Every structure is written in structure tokens, then in C-alpha cells.
Amino acid sequence: MKIALCFLVLAVLPPVARAQAVAPDVLVKTITDEVTAVLKKDKDIQAGDTKKAADLIESKIVPHFNFVRMARIAMARNWRSATPEQQKELAAEFKTLLVRTYSSALINYRDQQIDYKPLRAKPEDNEVTVKSDVKQSGSSQPVSIDYEMEKTDNGWKIYDVKVGGVSLVTTYRDTFASEVREHGIDGLIKSLAAKNREPLGSKAGRS
């Protein structure tokens, strides 16, 4: 009877507990498949609706990222001199910046073929890299996209994405450092906020 109850409890356990069981490479593949399936169908996003693309990112992608850690990596040693309040703002603004950047990338999405490389990790690893190659139509060379992931109580979270070996997070390091040097941490938060208020595609526009 007790054993049966145990099974019953296991069966109705909330998804959080099950999320832990999802392997990191499976998680990345699932997210990517879901998002690309929407992109293939959604005529609005294909026509350049960045707002809708941002909503898609917010609902499907954002929950799987650790933006606090991303902001911390980008801030390097300045992170420690930021107050908890500033840290919160930095993570929020950085998140907005990345989501907006991704939204403009998504509207340029065409049919792309993604190959995942076998995950090289031990079961006890708390940090893994999920590697993939994206082949774009019209370009013969695949672009590598690697996801740096960490194990948390809420499943695996992505804390860096490397496109062709270029980290989306550390690439901001020098910019952040010089901004902090010249205008302080609040100055950096201000310029991030200002950047995030610019209308999307205002500078270069879609081509």
C-alpha cells in the first residue's frame, strides 16, 4: 500500500522534478524544435514582426536561461561592487538587450538544418556544453552554435551561447568594463536601458 502510494506521488510530481531528468542536449533540441516549428508557420514573424518574435522568445526560450549568471560573467569583477539592486537591474536590462537582439535574428530565419553533436558529459557533471551545427541554405559552411549549460534545481539552464566560437556574453565584457570605468555601474545600467528603448531596426533596418 505504501509502495503504491509512493508510485502515485511520483506520477503526479510537478513537472519541475521531471524537468531535472531532461538531459541538457534533449532540452536544447526540444526548445529549438518548438521555436523553429512556430517560425516556419508564423507569417507575421516572417514579415518582420519583432514584437511577436520577442513574445515567442519570452515564452519559449527565456525560462531556460540564467540571466543573472550571464550578467555576472559579462560584468566580470565589477559584479562584486554592484549592489544587489544594481545586479538585479543589470540582469534585467541585459536580458532585454539579448531578447531584442534575438528577435531581430529570428525574423531573418529561413529554413535551416541543425545537427546536434553527441553530448560529451558524465552523468554527474553539473556543467556541460551542448554543441550543434547550423547549416543555412545558400551558405556552404555550417555555423557552430554551442550552449553552455548548468544544472540547477529547476533543470538545466543555459548561461552562454557561442556562435562560431564567439560568446554572446563575454563579448560584452570590455564594453561593460569601460562603461563602468567612465560612468559607474549606474551609468552602465542607464546606457543599457537607453539602448533597449531604441526602436528595433532603427539603425540598420532590415535588409
Added chain:
Amino acid sequence: MGSRSLGGLKKLCAALLLAGSLAGCATSGGNPADPLEKVNRAVFAFNDGADKIVFTPLAKGYRAVLPGFFRTGVSNFFSNLEDVWVSVNDVLQGKFQEGLDDATRVIFNSTFGIAGLFDFASDVGLPKHTEDFGQTLGSWGIESGPYVVIPFIGPSTVRDGFGLLFDYKADLVYWATDSVPVRNSLYATRAISNRANLLDASSLLEQAALDKYSFVRDAWLQRRRNLVYDGNPPRERDESDDEPTK
């Protein structure tokens, strides 16, 4: 670049050497890899301006006027010519299997791929590689040296700029014809084709970067490092990432 290009290259070489020696004494701004930041920023601004006024409009026009399959054909054609030098660099780096693969790519694509217009080899499991002499020097253990922005060419380093001299001389377009106008047209077509391939990326860059100069520099340096290690660079220790996230 035309008949005077050799003189131009000598000047470029001299500039790079000068950059290298200046680097020793110049004061550093932010990034230790970029002791020449002041000069680099000026050249970057110049390149960026030229890009906005000349190259981006040309590339956009090219993309607007010509159909996709045609542009892919042009891009493949030049990529096929480049693969010859890619395979030589594979061998120079001791990667004989890749060298063989890339040479096979050239043979397949030049024949079945109709003079390289189709990248047939990619479809049969021989993906393109990116190799150049700068990477070869890097694989031999030569450090990249200071970051340098070269007029009209863009981001580079002292080592990679030096490598460009070899890439330029090994370029099949350089040897393809004695006719300077034909050669220059080929150079121009390739430049526009390459720029057109990057239009999406450059508009993304405008969106992503707070300070375009340092963003491009840091992305470029990471990219080159990644290429030298063929996609598997050793992890750099990260002092800022020691404490666990709350």
C-alpha cells in the same frame, strides 16, 4: 587592388610591423590585446563610414537585383577557388585528412559542381572548412599580437595581417588572369558577394552592440582563437565566475 597593389601591400606590411613595434610602448586603454585602440578606433570609424556609404548599398542592391540561386552560385564559385588554399593550409597545419577532404571538395565541385557554382561536396558529406595562413601561423604557436584594424579590410591582428600577405599571393583570382580590369572585376564581385552574405549579421550587430568597436574587436578575437583551435579552444580560466549564482 590592382597593379599598384604590391606597393600597397608593402605599405600594409610596414604598417603592421610598425603597429607591432608601437604596441610595445603605447599605453593601453581597456583590452590588453588592443594597445593601439586610439588608431584602431579611427580606422574602424573610417571603414564603418565607407561601409555605410559604399559597400552596404552595393551589397543591398546586389541582393535586391539578383535572385538567390545566382548569388549562391557566385559565392560558391569564389569559395571553391579559395578551397585550394584552404587545403594547402590544412597540410601546413599537419591536418592531412582535412587537406585531402578539402582537395576532394575542389575536384568534386569543379567538375560535378560545374566550375564550383554548386557546392556539391557539402551535400555528400564534405563540409567546407575555414583556413588561412594566419591560422596556420597560429597553429604553429605564433601569438596573434596586438589587434589591428586595417583600412578597407577590417579587423585583424599583426599575425593575421601578416598572414593576409600570403593569402593574397596564394589567391587564385590573383593568378587567374593577366588582365588587370578582369581581375579587378573579379575582386569587386567577390567583395560585394561576401558583403551581401553578411548583411543580416551586420544589421544584427547594430542591434546587439552598445559600443560597436569593442564588440566587433572582442567578437573577432574570439572568432580567430576559435578558428586556430578548429572549434575547440582550451577553456580560459574565469576568475569572475567562481562564486555560485544566487
